[in-house]
Amino acid sequence: MDLITYQEQFTADYSLGKWKGMTLLSGGFANKNFKLVTENGVYLYRLVMQKRAEELEEELEYLLYLKEHNFQAAFPVPKKDGTFINRLNDGTLVVLYDFLDGEEPEPNPFTASEIGKAAGQLNALSSEKWIERKNDLSLKKCSDLISRFISTDNRLKAVLDQFTIETEILSDRLRNTDLPTGIVHGDLYPDNTIFQGNKLIGILDFEEFCTDTLLFDVGNAIQGFCYPGKDLSSECLSALLQAYHRQRPLNGDEIEMVPWYIRWGALAQVSWHLRYGLLSQFNDRQFNRVKELMGRITQLRKAMGMLEREVKISIKA
Numbered sequence: 001m002d003l004i005t006y007q008e009q010f011t012a013d014y015s016l017g018k019w020k021g022m023t024l025l026s027g028g029f030a031n032k033n034f035k036l037v038t039e040n041g042v043y044l045y046r047l048v049m050q051k052r053a054e055e056l057e058e059e060l061e062y063l064l065y066l067k068e069h070n071f072q073a074a075f076p077v078p079k080k081d082g083t084f085i086n087r088l089n090d091g092t093l094v095v096l097y098d099f100l101d102g103e104e105p106e107p108n109p110f111t112a113s114e115i116g117k118a119a120g121q122l123n124a125l126s127s128e129k130w131i132e133r134k135n136d137l138s139l140k141k142c143s144d145l146i147s148r149f150i151s152t153d154n155r156l157k158a159v160l161d162q163f164t165i166e167t168e169i170l171s172d173r174l175r176n177t178d179l180p181t182g183i184v185h186g187d188l189y190p191d192n193t194i195f196q197g198n199k200l201i202g203i204l205d206f207e208e209f210c211t212d213t214l215l216f217d218v219g220n221a222i223q224g225f226c227y228p229g230k231d232l233s234s235e236c237l238s239a240l241l242q243a244y245h246r247q248r249p250l251n252g253d254e255i256e257m258v259p260w261y262i263r264w265g266a267l268a269q270v271s272w273h274l275r276y277g278l279l280s281q282f283n284d285r286q287f288n289r290v291k292e293l294m295g296r297i298t299q300l301r302k303a304m305g306m307l308e309r310e311v312k313i314s315i316k317a
Contacts, residue, residue: 006022006045044098048092051093053093059207072118072202101201104195105193105200107190107224115243119218120248124247126183142271159287160274163294170267179215179257182214183211185208185209255312
């Protein structure tokens, strides 16, 4: 569809002033995002490419719940009739969101502290209404994925061998843990956040929100915000954990398990890249990312004792 069609439907469905222009921002995996400028302001115009209306409605309901709790996020903008989902003539779902002006952050102790604080606030909220919404990234699915490895590209063999070993280790270590559960964002990486300098403006893309062990968000956030280079930064790790702990205090069992969830955060991302790309069609970009993550896992495996001490020192500081 062309911009004229978008403009016509926008004018019919929204009361946001005259349309002034729209620019493509990105072509993501599941969405296409535009910066929409009107007389009344700037908005994010999103074409939702791979989600059913029912799934989208649940995500928007959760965002409105976050808005009630003054959480930092980009919230949906209502149409004239008070609803939020529009449908183009070809069936594509459209949602307008607040436009958060800023940029993707660089990992450093300040941005790590900001995301730790936000993750702690998010994980402290009630999850009862969404308790049945399970995480699509799980160790069970990692195990299921291994059955597809036989007929894959030989270039992946070393990575897949490491993936198999780490899945077995984590499945055994995390199997019987009784840790706090609740709502997690599920993908707390820099590209899902907007910062101005070192200040968090908002968290984006709650498509993967679900109920899971709360340390899942901690492990992912550490992967995203505590690696300014190839190695885990002790300063970033300490800043993130301290900020998180101030919002939602970690209990003794959780503190013991943080290093293991850092490893699980890396493996979960590897499993995503394998499922949605590499096992079907080899590409250098995803392959390089997977090698980087598996390298982190190897380093973490060798340094678990030191990492356990760093976590405890950080949280007690």
